[in-house]
Amino acid sequence: MSTIDEDDGLIEELAQKIAYHSDLYYNQAAPEISDAQFDSLFEKLKALAPEHPQLSKVGSDPDPGSVKVKHLFPMKSLDKAVTAEEIIHYCEVTTEGGERYIAQPKFDGSALSLEYRCGRLVRAATRGSGTRGEDVTRNARLIANIPETLGTKVDVHIRGEVMMSLDLFEQKYSEVSPNPRNLAAGALRQKHEDGKAHASDLIFRAYDAKFPDAKTRHPESEEPPLVECDSEILEWLEKVGVEPAPWMVFQGENLGAALVTHTQEWAEKRSEFGFEIDGLVFKLDHLSRRELIGSTAHHPRWAIAWKFPPEEAFSVLLAVDWQTGRTGVVTPVARIAPQKVGGVTVENVTLHNIREIERLNLSIGDVVKIVRRGDVIPKIIESLGKASITDLQGRVHADTTPFKGELPAPTPIPIANTCPSCQSDLILDGAFLRCNYVDCDAKISRALIYWCRALEMDGVGEKLIELLLENNLITSIADLYRLQHHQIVALERMGEKSATNIIAEIHSSREMSLSQFLHALGMPRIGPEVATAIAQYFVSLDALLMWADKGEAESLTTVDGIGDKVAEIFLQGVIERNSLIADLISYLFISAEEVSSIGRFSGKTFCITGSLSQPRKRIQERITKAGGKIVSSVGPNLDILVVGEKVGSKLAKAESLGIEVWSEEQLDLKFNSDGLTIPDSAKTIFDY
């Protein structure tokens, strides 16, 4: 019988072997052992340590979003057209009367680049800035129609759109997300499987494939296919097992006019399509002609995106109500006669603030024009005064239902002067009305709802929060964590099981990163992105609270995207919430923010070889903390080889591939040079 110590040693050895071979398999496309041998290592580890973290790692894919990827081929944008004249101009002038075009729907999802090496999926990245995106390989592998291997051992970068079908969105997600695109983008980037949607609910459609040249290709990869046209690439994609976006070829006479007719046909059948599309893309089909015409830094000249016109409808303004939000701002909400626009029925439209009401010169009883552009929340863009809906014939969108009810008598919009929730006097703050009463119920309930939404607590929604507030079971966010099972069971229409689930859900929301915590607090202007930037700057809550104690907002303006105003708002927000934060931290586990992705080595792959003066593990740790990635063998995808003494064949291989080689001293220099983008706060914590 083996002792516990021996088992521990074996477990670690197995885990290391699996990590090593996963890297060769997934990242290098150069396995040293057979699939069966790999599976056997995996099974052995599973038998000895079923919970071992290595088992849940797919290959050695990094956490989604934690590593930046430089695109070998930049992912550009598309030039836009909205009128028929612009399409004709594109056809006859920009592309100099090209003789063949393809047309595809322009999918409204999230762009994804899939890198296959020797026919095996090694990396998936978001578009990001176009030059650099985020590694989302682990989630991309969960998308059912993204194949792990292609039907051929080629090196290729396949681009396409990740989307959620409208049916699935309606069935499962329409309550939690404004549109399928946000969900798809979120599911692709999420680090854990507990986000709103799971990547396995997504679907991929390819619209492009690019082949690295012979110098960059894996030495064992097959030759790319010989093609002359984009349509042949799309056919090739289908053949090797990747689903392309549907396409149509246009050739012959009068192409401009034919493309315009095509846009009209699509505008009519848009809503019949199973996915959100926001227009059409026209592209020259011949690759040689594309090369001749070229690209700008922003978009190719050989393609154009035609966007569907914004959808408009008319309705009647029935009333305006005022609502207090979590930050105390009291906003006007227009109640309009229910109207369909862009496929959704609209009844409530925010009017933002008093200035917006004045700008639109709105009165109750007015006919109003509402517009929905793509996925954007519908808004009122114009008041047509007393015009009757029948007067608008010809200007009304096909979907517009004539208003049959009684028109309200024309009345000016009443402007609130007390808070609709606590009746305190309101203060005019620029264009906004504000309730400054700290214990205002509406503010507390909105803040609680915001907290639960931000932490994605399933089953703890608006209704439950209202119920808990009404029953005086909670008065602050921290009270949520003091709730007990018997208190919830005692609520009206509440079963044992639901109460247990609610407690469990609240309990499981106690672990969060600093950025999630800051976002969930719901301070004005501190959305998820700003919260992440601030959290990466402070890294720990302690560092942040020390800064708030000093009361000097300016230092925060060194963070990208944070100006004086936001820094000041944030400081005030933290100070105001001092006692809430102190109360909360005794229940929460707030982890330090990961800073790896902001290091100077982000997106760079390192391999270390030879004997070194410091423990290899320490060097690896320093590189990964600066955003670099460690691999164990030299391949074309390696960026830097770090060499110590007594190096072997790796150096020769790296040199033959033209890979940068650094000595240990050079590496140290890079760490110590002032070009490091690691914030000061992080330096002390990670001991750079």
Ligand code: IVH
């Ligand atoms: S072709 C050089 N085809 O639209 C860019 N793009 O606005 C070549 N998109 O980032 C892109 N459907 O994510 C192309 N059928 C389609 C598309 C499509 C959606 C997206 C794509 C791109 C964005 C540009």
